[in-house]
Amino acid sequence: MSGVRTVSSSSANAKSYDSIMKILLVGDSGVGKSCLLVRFVEDKFSPSFITTIGIDFKIKTVDINGKKVKLQLWDTAGQERFRTITTAYYRGAMGIILVYDVTDERTFSNIKQWFSTVNQHANDEAQLLLVGNKSDMDTRAVSTDQGEALAKELGIPFVEASAKDDTNVNDIFFLLAKLIQEKIDSEKLVGNTGRDGSVNVGAAGNNSKSNCC
Amino acid sequence: MASSYTVRVNDHEFLSESVMDEKSVVYFRHSERLSKKTHGLSCALADGDLEALAALGRDTDGFLKHELRGPAWLALLKSRLPFDTASSSKNGGGDPHRDEHQIALDVKRSFGDIKDDNAKAFLRHALERTIVRVLRAFPQLSYYQGYHDVCAVFVLVFAHASAPGVGHNLSASTSSTASAEGMDAPHDSDGSDISESLSSSSISTKLADDSLLLVDSEQLFEAVVIFTLLYLRDFMMNSLTFTIDQLALIPLIVKQKDSYFYRTFQLDKIDPFFALSSILTLFSHDLRPQSDDAPSIVFQVFDLVISANSMMVPLVAYSYLLLAKKDDLLLRYKENIDNFDNSTDLIHGVIQQEMIAGSSVQLWNDILDASRNSSLELPRESKKILNKYSVLLTNSRGPILLEEVLTWLSREICLNESVGSRNARLDNKKSPVPKWRLLAQGRGSILVKFSLFIGVAAILLKLYMQSLEGHQGHRRIELYFDQIKSLKFLGLTQPRRVWLDPLKTLLKIGRT
Ligand SMILES: Nc1nc2c(ncn2[C@@H]2O[C@H](COP(=O)(O)OP(=O)(O)OP(=O)(O)O)[C@@H](O)[C@H]2O)c(=O)[nH]1
Numbered sequence: 216m217s218g219v220r221t222v223s224s225s226s227a228n229a230k231s232y233d234s235i236m237k238i239l240l241v242g243d244s245g246v247g248k249s250c251l252l253v254r255f256v257e258d259k260f261s262p263s264f265i266t267t268i269g270i271d272f273k274i275k276t277v278d279i280n281g282k283k284v285k286l287q288l289w290d291t292a293g294q295e296r297f298r299t300i301t302t303a304y305y306r307g308a309m310g311i312i313l314v315y316d317v318t319d320e321r322t323f324s325n326i327k328q329w330f331s332t333v334n335q336h337a338n339d340e341a342q343l344l345l346v347g348n349k350s351d352m353d354t355r356a357v358s359t360d361q362g363e364a365l366a367k368e369l370g371i372p373f374v375e376a377s378a379k380d381d382t383n384v385n386d387i388f389f390l391l392a393k394l395i396q397e398k399i400d401s402e403k404l405v406g407n408t409g410r411d412g413s414v415n416v417g418a419a420g421n422n423s424k425s426n427c428c
Numbered sequence: 429m430a431s432s433y434t435v436r437v438n439d440h441e442f443l444s445e446s447v448m449d450e451k452s453v454v455y456f457r458h459s460e461r462l463s464k465k466t467h468g469l470s471c472a473l474a475d476g477d478l479e480a481l482a483a484l485g486r487d488t489d490g491f492l493k494h495e496l497r498g499p500a501w502l503a504l505l506k507s508r509l510p511f512d513t514a515s516s517s518k519n520g521g522g523d524p525h526r527d528e529h530q531i532a533l534d535v536k537r538s539f540g541d542i543k544d545d546n547a548k549a550f551l552r553h554a555l556e557r558t559i560v561r562v563l564r565a566f567p568q569l570s571y572y573q574g575y576h577d578v579c580a581v582f583v584l585v586f587a588h589a590s591a592p593g594v595g596h597n598l599s600a601s602t603s604s605t606a607s608a609e610g611m612d613a614p615h616d617s618d619g620s621d622i623s624e625s626l627s628s629s630s631i632s633t634k635l636a637d638d639s640l641l642l643v644d645s646e647q648l649f650e651a652v653v654i655f656t657l658l659y660l661r662d663f664m665m666n667s668l669t670f671t672i673d674q675l676a677l678i679p680l681i682v683k684q685k686d687s688y689f690y691r692t693f694q695l696d697k698i699d700p701f702f703a704l705s706s707i708l709t710l711f712s713h714d715l716r717p718q719s720d721d722a723p724s725i726v727f728q729v730f731d732l733v734i735s736a737n738s739m740m741v742p743l744v745a746y747s748y749l750l751l752a753k754k755d756d757l758l759l760r761y762k763e764n765i766d767n768f769d770n771s772t773d774l775i776h777g778v779i780q781q782e783m784i785a786g787s788s789v790q791l792w793n794d795i796l797d798a799s800r801n802s803s804l805e806l807p808r809e810s811k812k813i814l815n816k817y818s819v820l821l822t823n824s825r826g827p828i829l830l831e832e833v834l835t836w837l838s839r840e841i842c843l844n845e846s847v848g849s850r851n852a853r854l855d856n857k858k859s860p861v862p863k864w865r866l867l868a869q870g871r872g873s874i875l876v877k878f879s880l881f882i883g884v885a886a887i888l889l890k891l892y893m894q895s896l897e898g899h900q901g902h903r904r905i906e907l908y909f910d911q912i913k914s915l916k917f918l919g920l921t922q923p924r925r926v927w928l929d930p931l932k933t934l935l936k937i938g939r940t
């Protein structure tokens with residue numbers, strides 16, 4: 216078996232892809248999680264965006280190193296009260312995108328909280344990624360350096376993006392998918408080592424994260 | 429039909445007499461019924477005959493149009509919970525509510541499908557004022573994302589557009605310019621100019637075509653306050669615990685009607701979180717309400733809740749929708765069984781693809797009719813699930829006093845705080861090794877085999893015990909062989925259900 220959940224031939228809608236990756240977006244309300252997703256999946260930024268209530272689910276198939284990978288994208292609601300529900304969907308996530316708004320300091324300082332929630336509920340193997348959204352705006356409150364520093368501290372890769380003017384949006388998802396694929400490939404080599412065996416993949420900024428928090 | 433021409437009467441299109449056919453006859457019957465109902469509603473409103481009003485609202489098409497809907501809702505709501513606006517805005521109601529930041533974020537994302545920019549800004553303004561005013565008047569309520577969708581339905585019902593040139597008596601109302609600046613006023617101030625504008629009874633704006641859009645903000649506020657206190661309390665605690673309790677009734681309703689589907693679709697195993705946005709918003713989030721006066725589904729859901737005086741309506745409607753779609757759902761379920769990490773994801777994904785998006789107006793009308801005819805009774809197990817101050821258990825026929833509702837509310841809040849953020853049956857523990865990794869390592873099949881082994885052992889043990897007790901062993905044996913056979917047909921889609929059930933009964937393991 217190559218990779219994650221290799222598609223079985225009995226599956227009715229098979230053959231259109233080689234593997235599936237479950238990816239989750241988390242972060243405070245209003246940071247632009249849904250906008251990033253809509254930009255990536257439908258390539259648009261429309262004024263009729265709506266609040267996410269609970270969990271929303273979208274699919275996009277992409278090409279990674281010649282393989283068709285079906286990305287299963289789970290968009291979560293940012294409001295605190297939904298956390299009991301959204302964490303039920305962390306299970307099995309291979310990639311988790313932590314999003315903040317570069318024009319809103321509060322959403323940036325809450326990233327640590329999100330990081331610990333993720334560590335509590337997601338698989339240890341999940342690949343994380345930090346995203347500072349709304350880079351198009353000139354009312355910036357969090358600098359790129361600050362974003363980078365935090366990413367380094369958490370040991371995860373970092374991207375600044377804008378759903379509005381389509382900066383780095385595809386890169387977010389492709390980078391994440393590649394990192395996941397590399398992780399899977401290397402873990403296959405590592406074999407059956409216990410889950411605490413830290414697997415250090417050669418990807419940029421991808422240090423093994425600790426199990427604490 | 430290319431040769432036929434259409435005539436517009438009362439804004440409806442129908443075929444002219446030259447091609448008079450069954451369709452036209454149906455249309456005439458329909459329009460006759462509508463005009464009869466309009467008359468009936470107007471009379472009931474004029475006479476203050478609330479029973480007749482509620483009966484008409486529960487009937488097909490609900491309250492028909494906003495002109496009748498607004499007054500009908502208000503009359504019924506006020507009869508249930510007499511509420512004095514003037515006194516309520518005086519006591520308290522000054523200090524900003526803790527959730528106003530979130531409210532602003534959500535209001536900005538409301539009415540996105542309204543074309544006219546002025547109208548959009550105006551409606552958002554009315555929406556924000558209303559929500560903020562309700563929460564400042566009752567600061568013990570917590571705002572949830574989705575409450576804005578519910579309130580947006582009310583804003584649309586209480587907004588009137590009038591044709592250009594029609595004289596309007598604006599002397600008693602403040603004409604609020606809902607331009608961009610007007611929109612921003614409420615939240616970048618310290619709140620003092622809000623209370624000022626909150627006291628005006630109606631606001632209006634001019635649209636691009638010179639017509640006037642107005643909202644009677646007093647009526648809007650009254651209707652929203654009463655609706656909130658009567659029907660939304662469970663959702664407005666500071667956690668989702670009691671909302672999750674309500675969701676748990678959906679599988680029970682489905683089970684009563686179709687226990688096969690209930691089990692096959694794993695509704696006995698997973699939390700029905702997939703229904704969250706539909707229930708929290710009475711479908712107004714998933715079915716964006718149309719801004720025109722068309723007989724839209726969402727308004728009729730609200731019509732039914734108000735006329736039947738029951739928040740069972742959304743739960744029943746959701747359950748009926750699941751049942752109406754069960755064949756498609758099961759098909760998708762089987763198709764996608766390998767595509768998802770776990771049942772929670774699988775069911776959620778299938779439902780999201782199939783249910784809300786894939787439901788036609790016709791289907792929705794059927795669902796509404798079925799809900800109208802439903803007794804709206806609570807499933808038997810409800811009392812064990814719901815807290816005793818839940819809106820599903822406290823709604824009485826007669827009028828309720830404000831003090832009474834507020835007492836329920838404060839008790840419910842206390843209860844909510846004492847249970848903390850108890851999760852329904854959440855299995856939130858990290859699985860030690862993710863399923864995908866097991867699969868990648870080829871260990872998955874061992875698990876399946878092991879559970880098959882337990883299943884077989886359980887069946888044999890049960891059979892053995894039954895034969896000891898001298899029960900009709902033969903029939904049982906056939907039954908279990910049937911189960912085994914059906915398992916073969918179903919492939920590995922169902923092993924858990926078929927195998928675990930005998931195990932559960934044997935070991936008396938309930939759902940934990
Ligand atoms: N300028 C700018 N605005 C953005 C961008 N992305 C999102 N926004 C704005 O931010 C608002 C909120 O975006 P959403 O995508 O709805 O936020 P969310 O994170 O999904 O929020 P919740 O669903 O409440 O958790 C949108 O209405 C957009 O107007 C961006 O890249 N640039």
Ligand SMILES: [Mg+2]
Nearest residue numbers: 248249266267
């Ligand atoms: Mg969102």
